[in-house]
Amino acid sequence: QPTPDARDPFGFVGLTYDDVLLLPGYSDLAPDEIDTTSRLTRELNLRVPLVSAAMDTVTESRMAIAMARQGGLGVLHRNLSIEDQAYQVDLVKRTQTGIITNPVTIRSDATLEELDARAGQYRISGFPVVDADQKLIGIITNRDLRFTPVAEWAATRVRDVMTPMPLITGSAGISREEATALLRKHKLERLPLVDAGGKLSGLITVKDFVKSEQFPDASKDSQGRLMVGAAIGYFGDSWERATTLVEAGADVLVADTAHGNVRMLIEMVQRLKSDPATRHVQVIGGNVATREGAQAFVDAGADAVKVGVGPGAICTTRVVTGVGVPQVTAVYEASLACRPAGVPVIADGGLKYSGEIAKALVAGADTVMVGSMLAGTEETPGETVLVNGKQYKSFRGMGSMAAMSSRGKKSYSKDRYFQAEVTSDDMIVPEGIEAQVPFKGPLATIAHQLAGGLHQSMFYIGARTIQELQTKGRFVRITSASLQESHPHDVKMTVEAPNYAG
Numbered sequence: 276q277p278t279p280d281a282r283d284p285f286g287f288v289g290l291t292y293d294d295v296l297l298l299p300g301y302s303d304l305a306p307d308e309i310d311t312t313s314r315l316t317r318e319l320n321l322r323v324p325l326v327s328a329a330m331d332t333v334t335e336s337r338m339a340i341a342m343a344r345q346g347g348l349g350v351l352h353r354n355l356s357i358e359d360q361a362y363q364v365d366l367v368k369r370t371q372t373g374i375i376t377n378p379v380t381i382r383s384d385a386t387l388e389e390l391d392a393r394a395g396q397y398r399i400s401g402f403p404v405v406d407a408d409q410k411l412i413g414i415i416t417n418r419d420l421r422f423t424p425v426a427e428w429a430a431t432r433v434r435d436v437m438t439p440m441p442l443i444t445g446s447a448g449i450s451r452e453e454a455t456a457l458l459r460k461h462k463l464e465r466l467p468l469v470d471a472g473g474k475l476s477g478l479i480t481v482k483d484f485v486k487s488e489q490f491p492d493a494s495k496d497s498q499g500r501l502m503v504g505a506a507i508g509y510f511g512d513s514w515e516r517a518t519t520l521v522e523a524g525a526d527v528l529v530a531d532t533a534h535g536n537v538r539m540l541i542e543m544v545q546r547l548k549s550d551p552a553t554r555h556v557q558v559i560g561g562n563v564a565t566r567e568g569a570q571a572f573v574d575a576g577a578d579a580v581k582v583g584v585g586p587g588a589i590c591t592t593r594v595v596t597g598v599g600v601p602q603v604t605a606v607y608e609a610s611l612a613c614r615p616a617g618v619p620v621i622a623d624g625g626l627k628y629s630g631e632i633a634k635a636l637v638a639g640a641d642t643v644m645v646g647s648m649l650a651g652t653e654e655t656p657g658e659t660v661l662v663n664g665k666q667y668k669s670f671r672g673m674g675s676m677a678a679m680s681s682r683g684k685k686s687y688s689k690d691r692y693f694q695a696e697v698t699s700d701d702m703i704v705p706e707g708i709e710a711q712v713p714f715k716g717p718l719a720t721i722a723h724q725l726a727g728g729l730h731q732s733m734f735y736i737g738a739r740t741i742q743e744l745q746t747k748g749r750f751v752r753i754t755s756a757s758l759q760e761s762h763p764h765d766v767k768m769t770v771e772a773p774n775y776a777g
């Protein structure tokens with residue numbers, strides 16, 4: 276179906292998830308042969324092709340950590356200051372690492388009060404103690420604080436209660452096996468690593484080693500740290516935001532706007548992919564919904580292209596502007612530009628059930644980005660509220676009045692909707708709404724259902740790998756009567772399933 280250039284409203288039919296089903300195919304697979312590994316960008320793979328949306332009610336560091344542990348990726352939203360967003364990147368990178376290469380340290384003359392504040396800030400329970408030259412002189416953990424009453428913390432120095440050298444340490448180039456043996460033999464919780472001059476070069480913690488066994492699919496960088504993405508814009512101090520996020524360790528920068536086929540944003544992607552400070556990082560361009568929009572990012576050197584104009588659960592872009600492309604067609608159209616260039620596609624928004632992941636992948640995507648399906652999980656920002664005895668969490672569009680207005684705190688979200696220069700809240704034209712969603716418990720349960728659903732799709736289609744799914748998958752277009760048949764019907768549902776709420 277060619278993209279039309281005429282104004283004939285009947286010439287180009289757009290389809291979305293509810294308009295299609297996948298045909299079952301011959302399968303001789305054992306369930307454990309199925310591998311859901313897929314390409315996130317030109318250079319990065321995910322074991323589970325799931326990305327959490329860069330929304331301020333979905334992805335901050337807790338969600339990003341949980342997503343990476345499950346084999347997906349979290350994209351930290353950008354409705355916060357550059358420092359706060361970089362700090363969130365740092366929190367993810369410091370979690371579950373093989374070896375922490377730049378551990379947070381403390382000086383021996385710091386007070387216990389300062390130590391406690393630092394522990395809270397980085398959410399860690401112990402520090403190597405170093406002198407001005409970074410030489411390791413001791414270690415201090417929660418345990419060392421227990422015998423000093425809180426009232427004395429302001430007057431007590433770290434050096435008074437730390438465990439001083441000599442400590443059991445490892446050499447800078449220690450292997451995982453050697454480190455495990457040392458931790459075991461000496462029943463240690465932390466193993467500081469030092470170079471020949473006695474300077475601290477790293478830290479290994481037992482907790483991280485255990486975690487890495489607990490999450491075998493985790494998405495990790497070359498140093499064994501969890502992978503994380505971060506959203507950026509194109510306006511104002513966006514370049515500073517991008518470089519600060521790269522310095523903090525972001526693996527992926529996501530050009531995050533509602534309409535990516537815009538000169539300034541395309542130039543931003545070009546600059547990110549050519550500047551020595553940023554070109555080693557993977558850059559995703561978005562959002563587009565046409566072949567032409569995707570081609571512009573491919574030409575700009577983007578490492579993946581994100582697709583979706585208006586399909587999101589809280590989006591009103593399509594009704595406010597009359598612009599958008601139904602998501603299955605949008606993904607297919609974008610893939611026509613991306614596939615030949617080897618650039619992965621991310622289908623962003625509009626997914627309601629696990630079965631739609633396979634539909635997106637067959638249409639031409641390589642991963643999916645989800646907001647509403649993860650909203651309400653424990654790891655999302657915000658508190659739960661009780662309404663009629665049921666727990667809820669809030670979920671809002673990044674183009675909603677609340678996210679774009681200056682009520683409460685400064686909004687960094689406006690330029691996503693090209694309204695950065697609108698100074699008065701009364702003048703904002705929102706493109707999203709605010710909502711409440713039922714509390715859903717831990718992300719791991721939801722992620723299991725989503726990955727499990729995809730696994731089942733692959734079995735039904737007879738696809739061992741995502742690539743096979745993409746080549747073997749065939750659509751049948753359905754009617755609204757068929758859609759009704761697909762859902763439970765003619766019964767009164769009595770119990771919600773973990774992957775179907777009705």
Ligand code: XMP
Nearest residue numbers: 587588590592624625646647672673674707
């Ligand atoms: P789902 O359906 O998974 O979609 O919740 C998440 C995606 O929705 C986009 N998004 C918005 N789109 N107005 C819009 O038109 C908004 O206020 C808005 N907020 C988020 C975004 O692409 C996200 O990943």
